[in-house]
Amino acid sequence: MDIFKDMVVDYHDKLDKRRLAILCDLVKFRALTTNQIRDKYFGGKGNNVNNVLSRLRKSGYIKTGSVKGSREGKKGYPYHTITESGIEILFANGKEFEYEPRKPHFQEFQVRYIVQTNDILLYLEEEGWQSLNSRDVKFKYNLDKRSNILGELTSPDKENYAVYVFERNTDVRTIGRIQSEIVTQASSIPNAIIFTKGKNSFNKFVELGLKKGLHTGGKVKLIPSHLGVPIFSAFPKELDWVRELGKHINFEVVSTEKEGGSAKQSFPYLIRHNGEEKYFVDMSFTDLSQLHKLEAYARSNYRWEKKRVLVSYMLGNSIDLMSKQVSSITDTEQLSYDSFLEMVNGFQFDSDMF
Structure with missing residues (x-):
């Protein structure tokens, strides 16, 4: 097996640190947009990101799609996911993972939520937070696969937060299910952060939470994303x-x-x-x-x-x-x-x- 492993690396040429890091992030975050990758690995500038992603795609290590509904009247922002070949080349290059990496499987409508959440996780990781994607969180805590949780954030103080992101007008039934999840899983993840995009979802969460008497032994932080992300980044x-x-x-x-x-x-x-x-x-x-x-x-x-x-x-x-x-x-x-x-x-x- 070691000889075969060496042959694989030689055949593909060992990837440079940046390309390996991008593939590792696609394992960790499941889906990243071109802009997210550009911001993290290319200083937010230039088109070299497109050249690098094109080479990874031609090598069969990533696949590319578009986030539907992300740009009104235009084709959606491009996003990228890792393939089985991409995972294999990471192992061939000696990469190890806390959780078993797998090719991501999600429905098209979920992509928008995943990349929205990743925008937040990427910002906060730069400031000392640690994060897990939804799949790894469910595995870590043995949560129901149907759970709406989008990830986990751990502060430098080692406080764990379940992460949820609401659209501008999230359905009240979805909000109700999420509130029930927050209470049920509080013994495993004692705190939660809910980022909202608009007043409607924010107000629905508050109104339903008051009606149901929402409370846990921890913190349930509800905050518009344009306020919450700067606060959690700075503090x-x-x-x-x-x-x-x-x-x-x-x-x-x-x-x-x-x-x-x-x-x-x-x-x-x-x-x-x-x-x-x-x-x-x-x-x-x-x-x-x-x-x-x-x-x-x-x-x-x-x-x-x-x-x-x-x-x-x-x-x-x-x-x-x-x-x-x-x-x-x-x-x-x-x-x-x-x-x-x-x-x-x-x-x-x-x-x-x-």
């Missing part, structure tokens, strides 16, 4: 985001559960705000699970802890969700869009797919 560690928020809305972190705080804290962050010690809850992500915890605290623990809660938010409807009882024990501060842009250094999430 891969949640504590850094919280401390930066403090500079803009005038509070100081006193302790956290992870850094010397009390294990009995009702919320992870204890702060000093306007000369008073309070808990801090960030509703910038319209987290219905956090909202449930606020309601529970207002009903019980506040009676003996007597600590008010400072709640920060960006979108106005996040605060409108709080009951009168919660509002009576909270102080609120809204982060302005100008402050947000300053915090993320003006970064704007620019994507063909969004």
